Structures are given as structure tokens and as C-alpha cells.
């Protein structure tokens with residue numbers, strides 16, 4: 592039997608995803624009448640097709656195509672966990688994932704939607720689960736976590752076979768505990784979020800301290816607090 596998502600492969604052929612250097616988001620070239628882009632990352636763009644509403648199609652750029660099979664393999668190991676999407680299969684340049692409702696934590700900051708401690712705990716539990724499988728939960732940042740009916744869902748598992756701690760989630764936890772109460776519910780302007788992101792990405796990780804970083808960001812954008 593042919594999987595029902597196979598019918599979307601023709602439409603996906605009209606789309607080209609192009610990667611860029613320096614951690615920049617991919618570009619999407621081409622159009623397909625029914626495909627809707629629901630997310631952009633640095634390796635891939637993610638699409639939705641109304642005929643198959645339960646699926647999300649993660650289409651990789653040629654520059655990142657080797658991550659497709661890696662990510663599919665990791666999803667296989669994560670199978671059955673409620674903290675992650677389900678992977679149904681693969682096409683030539685895409686993964687077929689469960690379509691996940693909700694918005695990223697990045698969009699929560701943008702729109703002033705409060706992120707509860709439950710969401711933070713869900714990500715912690717997801718990370719524990721990943722470690723239990725002998726994998727390394729890396730690359731967990733604001734655009735890779737969804738707020739879904741008050742719970743957290745973790746996207747983008749492609750780096751879990753890499754070594755080392757990128758500390759991204761630990762930095763977010765620190766900031767959540769020390770700084771987030773001051774801005775919870777506040778709509779943070781896009782230019783501020785993007786400036787902080789760029790600044791963070793350019794920092795030299797060897798001498799990086801999140802406390803210092805947060806202080807500088809806080810003072811620059813939100814003023815001195817006594």
C-alpha cells in the first residue's frame with residue numbers, strides 16, 4: 592500500500608529550499624498552489640498540505656541533505672515519546688512528521704504569551720528521556736520548542752548524535768529563572784529578539800557567561816534596574 596503522504600511528493604517537487612552560510616535561515620524558491628510553509632530553520636523549511644492535515648513535511652536544502660537520514664534515524668529511536676513529533680517516513684529530500692499544533696517559544700516572546708514552568712519541565716523531562724537512550728539532547732532553543740496546549744514539545748532532533756553540550760537550553764533555563772518574570776506577558780519587539788539572537792550567535796563560547804550576557808542585554812534594552 593502506498594502511504595497517503597506520498598500524494599504530496601509531486602507538490603513538494605515544485606519547491607526548492609536553499610541553504611545559506613553562518614546559521615542563516617533557508618530561502619524557499621518556487622510555489623505550489625496548496626503547500627503552505629509553516630516554519631523555516633537553518634537546514635530546512637517545513638510545509639503543510641490541506642489534503643494530509645496530520646503531516647508536516649520537513650524539506651532540507653541540498654547543503655543539509657545528509658541530515659535527513661540522520662534525523663530519521665534519531666526519530667526512530669525516540670518513537671513513542673510524547674515530547675517529540677512522530678516521523679512517518681522519508682522522501683528524496685524530506686521527512687514526513689506529525690503536524691504539531693502550537694507556536695514556538697520565540698513566537699511566545701514576540702506575542703507576549705506566557706510560558707509556564709510546566710513547559711520548561713516538559714523540556715527537561717524530554718532531555719532526560721533522550722539521555723536515557725544514549726543520545727545527546729543538543730540544539731534546544733526558542734525556535735525548536737513549541738507551546739502546545741500548555742505543554743512543551745521539542746522539535747528538530749538532528750543534532751542528538753553529536754557530542755558536546757552547546758549549553759543553549761541551560762542558558763534559557765537560567766534566563767527563565769532570573770529574568771523572565773520581569774518580561775512574562777510583555778510583547779518583545781522583533782528587532783530586539785533578532786539583535787539578541789545575533790549577538791548570542793556571535794559570542795565566543797569559551798569566555799561566555801550567561802549572567803554577564805543577560806545583564807548587558809537587560810541594561811541595553813530594558814534600562815538600569817536598582
Ligand SMILES: Nc1ncnc2c1ncn2[C@@H]1O[C@H](COP(=O)(O)OP(=O)(O)O)[C@@H](O)[C@H]1O
Nearest residue numbers: 630631632633634635637647688690691734747
Ligand atoms: N512537526 C512540525 N509541526 C509543525 N511545525 C513544525 C514541525 N517541525 C518544524 N516545524 C516548524 O518549522 C520550523 C523549522 O523546523 P526545524 O525542524 O527546526 O528546522 P531546522 O532543522 O532547519 O532548524 C520550526 O521552528 C517550527 O516552527
Ligand SMILES: [Mg+2]
Nearest residue numbers: 632734735747
Ligand atoms: Mg530548528
